[in-house]
Amino acid sequence: MTVAAPPDPPPSDLRERILTAAEEVLRRYGPAKTSVVDVARHLSMSHGNIYRVFSSKEALRGAVVERWLERAHAPLAAIVAGPGSASDRLTAWFTTLARQKIEKVTSDPELFQTYQALLHQVPELIDQHLVWLDAQVRQMLAEGQATGEFRFADLDQATVAVLAATVPFRHPDLIVATNDSPDHAKLRAVLALVIAGLKTGALA
Amino acid sequence: MTVAAPPDPPPSDLRERILTAAEEVLRRYGPAKTSVVDVARHLSMSHGNIYRVFSSKEALRGAVVERWLERAHAPLAAIVAGPGSASDRLTAWFTTLARQKIEKVTSDPELFQTYQALLHQVPELIDQHLVWLDAQVRQMLAEGQATGEFRFADLDQATVAVLAATVPFRHPDLIVATNDSPDHAKLRAVLALVIAGLKTGALA
Structure with a gap:
């Protein structure tokens, strides 16, 4: 045959x-x-x-958005895997994320809106993205906990708190109003407070 | 005559x-x-x-919104003026604000939307409200600084950081998704970290 x-x-x-x-x-x-x-x-x-x-058209669109997110994720993953204390990596990670978002919004607002619209058509990609961000922060916190740099009782609680405190520097609807690049002075101040709290055992 | x-x-x-x-x-x-x-x-x-x-109709609407805000402000002002350490008052103040917002949104979402719509017709009232919240937080921070409870160099910077870290527990567009009442566990964790940072001089 x-x-x-x-x-x-x-x-x-x-x-x-x-x-x-x-x-x-x-x-x-x-x-x-x-x-x-x-x-x-x-x-x-x-x-x-x-x-x-x-x-399908939907599969193509999903892949476009996924590639767009992966490009944003690569430098963040490199920070998590890189050298430095957990505190330094957390600071570099959040300022990199904020800079990426601000650059996207300000350099090509229409394209950013296009991607936001596409993302809302594929809500599971938003969830995947948020789970991915959560896992990255969780990993840095767990490593800081393991080395004794951070003292907290509950990794979930610490992760949720760190992510909540940084929302205005990450949320697509708030990032423009909150924008404090190029120095990220406000974000750095928030992180300094939060990291000090992690070090001194405020959640221990 | x-x-x-x-x-x-x-x-x-x-x-x-x-x-x-x-x-x-x-x-x-x-x-x-x-x-x-x-x-x-x-x-x-x-x-x-x-x-x-x-x-005018506009004057009446403005007065309605203003009274609505004033009713929300009264218990917050009482906390600022009340007894307790600056840390305790900050925690009570932010959890009271979060509880008020959540109650308004969940008990009568349509009325809340109505007030949000009215507020956006009188943007100077939004600004006044934000200035008022800022002044309240600033006062508690300044008092904590004066007693030595908090150590930070710049009251403006500390105020901005504390307000930024609590955005998801205050912002009308985020409060429902963030809602962690009745215990406000997430908000309390964020405040514990931030307050520890203020005490240990992370912004000193």
């Missing part, structure tokens, strides 16, 4: 090219007007090629 | 009755549909009587 060979797996650079084109089309036309056909036209290929890699 | 005697000043209970009626009418019909005539009808009086006290 002769069967057709299975199609070659899509080369990963095709996937990347499609995502980059989709991002470009989204930037130009906004999420409401972006179709797979538009993305295919931008790449001078048939939309069948795109459907070989992404099963 | 005979002139009419100046009208009697409106008795303050008339002012209160009008404000209470306006609140009731707003609660029933929402801000878009509330007119001075509706308020007058509710009181079985002519709208001329109301215009003797409030020069």
Whole structure:
């Protein structure tokens, strides 16, 4: 019996090219007007090629947003995995996150709005993002606890408190009003207070 | 020459009755549909009587919102002026503010939305409210600094940091998602960290 060979797996650079084109089309036309056909036209290929890699418009959009979040996550993950005390890494991590958000909002507000709109169409990605941020903070706190740098009784409680105290420097609806870049003086003051509390055992 | 005697000043209970009626009418019909005539009808009086006290519909609305804010402010001011260490008063003050907001949002969400909408029509009242909250926190911090309970270099910086760290427990758009009443466990954890930082001189 002769069967057709299975199609070659899509080369990963095709996937990347499609995502980059989709991002470009989204930037130009906004999420409401972006179709797979538009993305295919931008790449001078048939939309069948795109459907070989992404099963639907929704899958393509989800992948675009996911890649956008992953790009933001990479430097944060590097800080968590990097050298330095837990206090120093927490400070670097939150100021990096704040700087990323402010840059996105101020350098290209329309694209930022586009991504916010896309994210709200894929709420599980918002949840994943928040879980990821939570896990990063939790890891730094746990490491600080293990070395004796921090003293607290309950890792969950400490994580929740640190994340709550920094909301205005992370929340997309507040970050512009709160913006205190380039020095992040307000955020640094909040972190200084919170970190001192972690060190002195306020939650022990 | 005979002139009419100046009208009697409106008795303050008339002012209160009008404000209470306006609140009731707003609660029933929402801000878009509330007119001075509706308020007058509710009181079985002519709208001329109301215009003797409030020069315009806008003046009446502003006074309703102002009274609503003043009612919320009274127990907070009592905490600032009351006994206890600055730390204890800060904790009582922020948990009282959070409880007030949560009660308003959950007990009568439509009325809360009505007041939010009215507030946004009178943005100077929002500013006044924020300035008032800022002054209250500033006073407790300054008193803690004066007694040596807190050690920090810059009262402005300390005030901004304490207010920023508590945003999710105060902001009308976040309070429901953040809601951790009746114990305010998350808010108490944030305050414990921040207050420890103020005591140990993290901003000194």
